[in-house]
Amino acid sequence: MDATPVGISVIVATYNRAALLNECLDHLRRQHFEPGDELIVVDNGSTDDTFAVIRRHQCLSAVPLRHLEEATPGKSRALSRAIAVASGDLLAFTDDDVTVETDWLDAIRTAMADRDVALVGGPVEPRWECGAPAWLPSHQDGYGRLAAPLALLDYGPRAADLGVRTVLGANLAVRREVVARVGGFAPHLGKLRGTLLSGEDHDFCRRVQAAGFRAAYCPEARVRHWVPANRVRPRYVLGWFFWSGITNAALDEHDAPLTRSISGLPLYLIRRFTIGLIAAPAAALTSRTALALNYAADVAFTAGYAAKCWGLVKLQRAVPAQAARAAGGAA
Known part of the structure; x- marks a missing residue:
């Protein structure tokens, strides 16, 4: 890997979640930023008060907060829009319904100080609207399979290489040069209106590891994910x-x-x-x-x-080379 990263670009894609985005940006504003850091929010066609929320936080942010728009629906496309213009050597991703812990960015920076680490991710804990469902295993037992629809993750209290595991896009950081090598998030995967399509983060982690890069779990980089009542x-x-x-x-x-x-x-x-x-x-x-x-x-x-x-569902074909070019590098 190249020299220790200078700046971090924190990237959030959003769609019609103005109140949650406001909470997300409130927590991001409390991070310990360093010169060269920036925030990028990509509006994927919101019709609520998202614009006003972003404008407010642009006035409050200690680092540049860039407001981008991506008209084509799809989380992966919104993220690609941000990746294409991000200036940071590290790209840190979280979601508009997530609140990060105060030392989240510091934990990422510390983990990525190891030049052999290409990608890191951390725990994603719940913020329940109506309490944990009875069918979900307790946190002490580890999040089982049924936590997957709730986007929760915890691999324990110790840092470790991911191995065959992957992390969630709600709490993921990667070196920009690695994105340029393996391509960005697949446009045929990820959240799309009217569907529960997912997997863009799993696919991305898998490609990073398949390319021979080291991916690690950082338990100190913690975030909390909003779980509304309808999702349980x-x-x-x-x-x-x-x-x-x-x-x-x-x-x-x-x-x-x-x-x-x-x-x-x-x-x-x-x-x-x-x-x-x-x-x-x-x-x-x-x-x-x-x-x-x-x-x-x-x-x-x-x-x-x-x-x-059997062809009953049609998805757009993946174009990895285009995704890599969108990241600003050569495939």
């Missing part, structure tokens, strides 16, 4: 797993099959689907809600995977 309802959870199946099918399109399949569906998914159809109702009838949701998630995930494989 089973209907939302199962909808998220359906779209997760679509996301994973899109990711698998570019990889050689590692398992046997029937009509494009891996056999292990067919087994999980069959078991889930039987076991989910049985668990629900005995009031084992968490177990029932886990089985039902297998059914929803496989249904989404099949929908993508």
